[in-house]
Structures are given as structure tokens and as C-alpha cells.
Amino acid sequence: MSGLPTYDELPSMPDGGRSGWGLFGDDDELGLINLLTPQRAAAAAALVRRGARFPLDATWGVFDPPLNSARGNPRHHVIAQPGGIGFDDVWDNVYPQAGSQWDSLAHIGYSRQVYYNGVTADEVRAGRNGVDKWAAHGIVGRGIVLDMPAAMATLGRPYDPGDTVEFGPEELEVARVSAGVEYLPGDILLLHTGFAKWYTEQSLETRKQLPRQLRAPGLAHSEQVCRYLWNTHAAAIASDTFAVEAWPADTSPQAAPFGFIHQMLIGSFGMALGELWWLDDLARDCVATGIYEGMLVSAPSPAPGGIASAPNAIFLK
Numbered sequence: 199m200s201g202l203p204t205y206d207e208l209p210s211m212p213d214g215g216r217s218g219w220g221l222f223g224d225d226d227e228l229g230l231i232n233l234l235t236p237q238r239a240a241a242a243a244a245l246v247r248r249g250a251r252f253p254l255d256a257t258w259g260v261f262d263p264p265l266n267s268a269r270g271n272p273r274h275h276v277i278a279q280p281g282g283i284g285f286d287d288v289w290d291n292v293y294p295q296a297g298s299q300w301d302s303l304a305h306i307g308y309s310r311q312v313y314y315n316g317v318t319a320d321e322v323r324a325g326r327n328g329v330d331k332w333a334a335h336g337i338v339g340r341g342i343v344l345d346m347p348a349a350m351a352t353l354g355r356p357y358d359p360g361d362t363v364e365f366g367p368e369e370l371e372v373a374r375v376s377a378g379v380e381y382l383p384g385d386i387l388l389l390h391t392g393f394a395k396w397y398t399e400q401s402l403e404t405r406k407q408l409p410r411q412l413r414a415p416g417l418a419h420s421e422q423v424c425r426y427l428w429n430t431h432a433a434a435i436a437s438d439t440f441a442v443e444a445w446p447a448d449t450s451p452q453a454a455p456f457g458f459i460h461q462m463l464i465g466s467f468g469m470a471l472g473e474l475w476w477l478d479d480l481a482r483d484c485v486a487t488g489i490y491e492g493m494l495v496s497a498p499s500p501a502p503g504g505i506a507s508a509p510n511a512i513f514l515k
Contacts, residue, residue, distance in 0.1 A: 202383070205425040211308065211466060215424060215455045218467045219315045226315055227331045229303050229468020233384035233433045239338040242493040246514045252480040254436075254494075254511040255298040256394060261474060265440055267409040269293040294506035300337075300436075300498050301464060301471045302329035304505050308455060308465030315468065325503035332470065333500040333507070339433060341386045341494030341513050343477070343484050344373035346415065352376060357415075359392035360400075364418035364444045367426040377490035381430040386494045388513075389437035390481040391415045394474060416444040417459060424462045427469070435463070436472025436509070472509055480513050489515060 208216035222232045259271040275288045295301075304327040307313035317326045346365055349372040350357040357363060374381070393414050397405070416439050417423050427435065435442060441460070448457030455461040463469045484490045492515040498507035 202431055205428040208428070211455070213309055213454055215421065215462050215466055216428075218428070222468075224315070226468070227303065227327050228335060229314055229470065230431075230433045231332055231335055231337060231468075231470055233431065234335070234337060234339045235384070238340065238382075238384045242338065242340040245340065245492050248515055250483065250515040252483065252513040252515070254388075254475045254477065254480065254513055255508055256474060256476040258297055260398065261297055263406060263409060264293065264296040265409055265412055265474075266295070269296040271296055294499075294504070294508060295473075298475050298509055298511075299473050299506045300329060300332065300434075300496070300509050301460070301473065301506055302332065302504060303327035303464060303468055304329075304503070305471075306458075306460040306464045308461050310451070312465075314465055323503075328502060329498050329504035329507040330500050330502050333498040337386070337434070337470070337494070337496035337498065337509075337511075339384050339386050339494060340382060341388055341492055342374075342377060342379050342381075343388045343390055343481060343490045344370060344377065345390050345481055345484065345490070346373055347390070347392050348376060348485070349373040359396040359415060360413065361415070362413040362444050362446065363391075363415035365389075365416065365423075366418040366420065367422055370423075370426060377484070378488070379491055381432065383431040385430065385432045387427075387430070387432050387435040388475070388477055388480070388494075389416070389435060389439070389442065390477045391437060391439045392478070393440065394438040394476055395478040412440060412445055414440040414445040416440070416442055419443060419447060419453075419456055419459055421456050424456070424459055424467075427463065428467055432469070434470035434472065436470075436475050436511075438475050438477040440473060442471050442473055472511075475509065475511065483515070487515075
């Protein structure tokens with residue numbers, strides 16, 4: 199077992215919700231990635247039976263224009279080497295949050311004043327809670343696919359991956375039961391919504407409108423969802439949708455901390471969140487084989503103080 203308390207056993211936070219701070223030490227910068235032990239990596243490796251490989255990073259620049267208009271897409275420059283024997287290249291304008299990403303524990307705080315484990319904004323600027331801490335540790339564990347379109351069909355509910363659809367504990371439990379798995383501490387949950395595949399099928403004109411009126415499926419904005427996720431004792435949750443949680447969210451101070459549950463999942467729990475991953479091929483294989491678990495390996499960039507990173511993730515079955 200993880201040795202972690204249940205959600206309701208955690209201490210209360212002053213602005214609502216409960217706190218995972220200090221469970222791994224007062225100076226911890228890994229959060230729930232601490233649960234990805236060598237023993238759990240070895241157990242995940244035992245799930246690889248076919249040698250099937252599913253890269254989970256979307257192609258750079260595929261979300262064009264970026265879904266958040268404050269971000270940009272990478273630009274590629276090919277440079278001929280002197281003498282004509284080969285080429286170098288340069289990438290610039292790289293916003294990790296514009297494509298497939300891990301959000302580090304420096305990305306969103308529990309509040310505007312304090313981040314995971316009591317870290318201040320000034321400490322974040324000095325490098326605390328950066329994605330390089332996960333890079334040094336490595337992210338390796340059992341991945342579980344939660345197929346939300348299938349869960350909604352089981353429940354007899356309409357579903358549109360291009361609209362705001364909130365998944366609460368009931369929907370998540372239906373997906374888990376359909377996957378035929380029991381949660382284990384340190385799992386990496388992959389929330390398949392179909393959003394990324396839907397996005398690639400839209401016209402350029404439709405995509406141009408999305409940053410101004412974005413609607414996307416994801417986790418419900420509620421304490422019940424936070425309780426459910428903490429009690430799974432998962433290390434991380436990643437999705438093929440914009441923010442893991444349903445969008446739009448309410449990021450106002452008055453709605454905190456459940457109007458925008460990044461504040462709870464990252465800022466309070468220390469949970470790794472992955473966004474805009476490519477899960478379509480993996481989800482189709484899960485349906486075809488009836489196997490929804492495997493080994494997930496991710497190598498974030500060792501960028502000192504990095505706020506986010508491409509996941510560089512692959513799922514093995």
C-alpha cells in the first residue's frame with residue numbers, strides 16, 4: 199500500500215479542501231511521483247507481453263493555433279553545415295504548454311500566494327518544484343486507460359468531445375470497472391476523452407475560433423472528484439484534453455479551490471497533470487484487446503526550474 203491517508207484524513211486547508219503537504223517531507227519537490235518506486239516500475243514491466251508500443255506525444259505544432267492564445271507553436275529552422283555534408287537545426291518559440299505536456303508542481307499554486315508544499319512564487323522563480331526534479335527521478339509505472347466516451351455510452355448519456363462534459367466519480371468508476379482494473383498506489387491514470395482526435399478533424403476556420411470560445415470535456419469541478427482521485431493514490435493523471443479538467447473552469451479567487459481543480463490536484467496534492475496527450479491509438483487497442491493497463495515510461499526534459507515539459511512518453515503492452 200501507499201501508506202498515505204485518505205482524503206478525509208488529510209488536514210484542512212485554510213481556503214478549502216485538504217492538504218497533501220509534508221507527507222513526503224517538508225522539502226519535497228516530487229509530490230506523488232514519490233510513489234513511483236523501483237518496485238512499482240518492476241511490477242509495471244511485467245505487464246509488457248506483446249511488445250506493443252504506443253507513443254503518447256502529439257506531433258509538435260498540431261494544435262494550431264494554440265488553444266491558449268497567449269502561447270505559441272514551435273518554429274523549425276534547418277541550417278546547412280559548412281561544406282554541404284549535413285544539416286543542423288534550431289527550434290524556437292517553444293511553449294511546452296501549447297502541446298503535449300506535463301504540468302510541473304511550479305505551474306499552478308494552491309492559491310496565488312503559495313504552491314505545493316508551501317513554496318512561494320519567489321521560490322518558484324528560483325527553481326523550486328521545477329520539472330527537472332521529475333526528470334531526475336524518471337516517471338515509470340503502471341498506466342491505466344479510462345475510456346470516457348465508452349463510459350458515457352454505458353451510462354446512456356450523449357457525448358460530444360468538442361463540448362464541456364464533466365466527469366465525476368460515477369463516470370470515472372464506470373470507466374474503471376469497464377477497464378477491469380483495481381487501482382493500485384502509484385498508478386498513472388490516462389483519461390481518454392477523444393478531444394485531441396476531434397480537434398485534428400476540425401477545419402482551420404473552426405480551430406481559429408476555439409481559443410476564444412473553448413469548450414472541452416474533463417474532470418468535474420468538485421471536491422468529490424478531488425476526494426476520488428486522492429483516494430486512488432495515483433501518482434499522476436494525464437489526458438488528451440485541454441486541461442484534464444472540464445473547460446471552461448472558474449479561475450476566480452471566489453471559486454477556489456474547486457472552480458479550477460488544478461489548484462487542488464497540483465497545488466495541494468502534488469499530483470502530476472498531463473495535458474493534450476495523444477491517446478487515440480492506445481484507446482483503440484484497449485477496446486480491441488480488452489487490456490487497459492500497461493507500462494508507462496516518460497522522460498521529462500531536464501530543464502532547471504522548468505514549469506512544464508513535453509512528456510516524451512510511451513505506453514508498452
